[in-house]
Amino acid sequence: MSQPPPPPSQPPNQPPSGGFGPPQDPPPGGFGAPTPPPQTPSYGYPQTPPQGYGYPAQPPYPQQPYPQQQYQQQSYPYPPQQYPQAPQPPQAPKKSNTQLQIIIAAAVAVVLIIGTGLYFANSGGSDGKKNEAKNSSSGSTDGAKDSGGNGISGGGKEKAPANTRSKVAFQVPLPKVDDITGVYGSWVTDTTYVKTGISEVVGYDRDKGTQLWSIPLDGQVCAYSRHMTEDYKTAISYEVSKRTADNPYPRCSKIAAIDLESGKVLWDKSVKGSNVGDRDVAFSEITLSGTTVAGAGYDGGAAFDVNTGAVRWKPEVSSDGCYDTGYGGGAALVAVRKCGTADDPQLTVQTLNPATGTPISAYTMPSGVDYPHIVSTQPLVVAADVGDTAGDGSGISDFFSIDAKTGKLLAKISAAGKFAARCGSTDVEKCTHIVVGNGRIYLPTGEHEGEAEYGRTNEIVSFDLATGKSTTDRAEAGERYQMFPLRMDGTDIIAYKIAPYDKGGRIVSLNGSTFKETVLMENPSDKAVRDAESGYAWDTAELLYEDGRMYVAPPALSKPSPYQTQRYLVIAFTTK
Incomplete structure (x- = not known):
């Protein structure tokens, strides 16, 4: 009998791989705003790679290549990232392919000299059905309707305002940090925008940005649920103490449920693991389905009632060492269960009864899969890199559409090197730029040259989940824009457009039936505002759009870099 050895502690979550477009030189300038900037006004990236964590709570993170270029990887245990900088003004006419490759290679070299990035997260939001969890993820969508061929109807709640031009509603200054610090998690309620800070969770008036409440924590947040209940309750896990030189990464073994409207802590506890003896479970991921909070790590897990904190069930480690990762x-609860050895793992995706943890169905992933990623639970869609064949740093070579009732594979969709979607290398529920609804999966294509003399562009396309075949859906980002989906809005798709160097970003709605685009928000084109908005890494930024309001925040911070422009913990835009 064998079972996974328990790690002595839990490291911070790893950043994802890849980026949306080639790295750029740091833009100049700053962003003056209603909220006074902090003394250290920018978040940055480590100038030298972080040192060893001192404990292997997870296997070493696999190294992944930059999507557009292959280059030598760093030796520290997570993938290198590029700076999230704004597109730069054109300096000369469009270059030949050879010249363009030389320029991109030079840009990559500059980035490698300056340092590496760190972020990972995803964002978005979606309304859930009654008595189910609201979804704040860019992955699944609660209550997705089958397309019924071309008969998609119903639309969404988001409507274009009379004036789509937005203004900056507020900014929250960055706290000063000297090392990589997680600030994972952001949510929006009817009245409040909620963001994690340094060992705290803070609620802000969603229009004015004034602080409504603050919850101090013993340590920094290391995992969070991007889903909420209908009455805006969610869960986080956090470290048991503040970080010190002697203990730089305390165990992430505290878990709490929070009322996001009132700022009240509903409960706060730790639990013993099923395979770590007397130690408390270190939670590397937290999620929520209905009223069940489920958390897991490499040394066990547990499920709780979100209202009371009562333990509903714990995943069992079987006699052959199988365990939930x-x-x-x-809308549903799905587990990834791992058996076998590190060299020959066998992964099963199980739909569970949230109240009891009892499996309803199971699908065995093909050999060569080390880390399946749950894109959507209803309908059930899984992403995986089969045999390390993705080749683009995305962590996705294929999507698997599965019948959640029977565990039968409905369709397999090849994705290697084709799309600008990403999944965290080892995480179960951290994929970005992927939306599921209308019986389809919506994906952004990779960037490419357009007709304009300068800039690049892309499209959003879809595949039928019943057949795996591509549909006629095709939305073009437009010349010099790039676009990715954020979430479903009824049967419509909410998307964000990354702007060219001289424009602000845009939020658009794509009609689920016709794919006709409706602009919902156009952000300011003033240079200072542009620089602040474009300074986020769009593969990782927490981007939420609700009812004419857009919020952007980083999931992690590090020591500021002198090459960066003004940065904020939160930037909010509004058309109200």
């Missing part, structure tokens, strides 16, 4: 939540 993590869960996907939202």
Whole structure:
């Protein structure tokens, strides 16, 4: 009998791989705003790679290549990232392919000299059905309707305002940090925008940005549920103490449920693991489905009642060492269960009864899969890199559409090197730029040259989940824009457009039936505002759009770099 050895502690979550477009030189300038900037006004990236964590709570993170270029990887245990900088003004006419490759290679070299990035997260939001979890993920969508061929109807709640031009509603200054610090998690309620800070969770008036409440924590947040209940309750896990030189990464073994409207802590506890003896479980991921909070790590897990904190069930470690590595939540609850050895793992995706943890169905992933990623739980869609064949740093070579009732594979969709979607290398529920709804999966294509003399562009396309075949859906980002989906809005798709160097970003709605685009928000084109908005890494930024309001925040911070422009913990835009 064998079972996974318990790690002595839990490291911070790893950043994802890849980026949306080639790295750029740091833009100049700053962003003056209603909220006074902090003394250290920018978040940055480590100038030298972080040193060893001192404990292997997870296997070493696999190295992944930059999507557009292959280059030598760093030796520290997570993938290198590029700076999230704004597109730069054109300096000369469009170059030949050879010249363009030389320029891109030079840009990559500059980035490698300056340092590496760190972020990972995803964002978005979606309304859930009654008594189910609301979804704040860019992955699944609660209550997705089958397309019924071309008969998609119903639309969404988001409507274009009379004036789509937005203004900056507020900014929250960055706290000063000297090392990589997680600030994972952001949510929006009817009245409040909620963001994690340094060992705290803070609620802000969603229009004015004034602080409504603050919850101090013993340590920094290391995992969070991107789903909420209908009455805006969610869960986080956090470290048991503040970080010190002697203990730089305390165990992430505290878990709490929070009322996001009132700022009240509903409960706060730790639990013993099923395979770590007397130690408390270190939670690397947290999710929520209905009223069940489920958390897991490499030394066990547990499920709780979100209202009371009562333990509903704990995953069992079987006699042959099988255990749950993590869960996907939202409209349903899905577990990834791992058996076998590190050299020959066997992964099963199980739909569970959230109240009891009893499996309803199971699908065995093909050999060569080390880390399945739950994109959506209803309908059930899984992403995986089969045999390390993705080749683009995305962590996705294929999507698997599965019948959640029977565990039968409905369709397999090849994705290697084709799309600008990403999944965290080892995480179960951390994929970005992927949306599921209308019986389809919506994906952004990779960037490419357009007709304009300068800039690049892309499209959003879809595949039928019943057949795996591509549909006629095709939305073009437009010349010099790039676009990715954020979430479903009824049967419509909410998307964000990354702007060219002289424009602000845009939020658009794509009609689920016709794919006709409706502009919902156009952000300011003033240079200072542009620089602040474009300074986020769009593969990782927490981007939420609700009812004419857009919020952007980083999931992690590090020591500022002198090459960066003004940065904020939160930037909010509004058309109200």
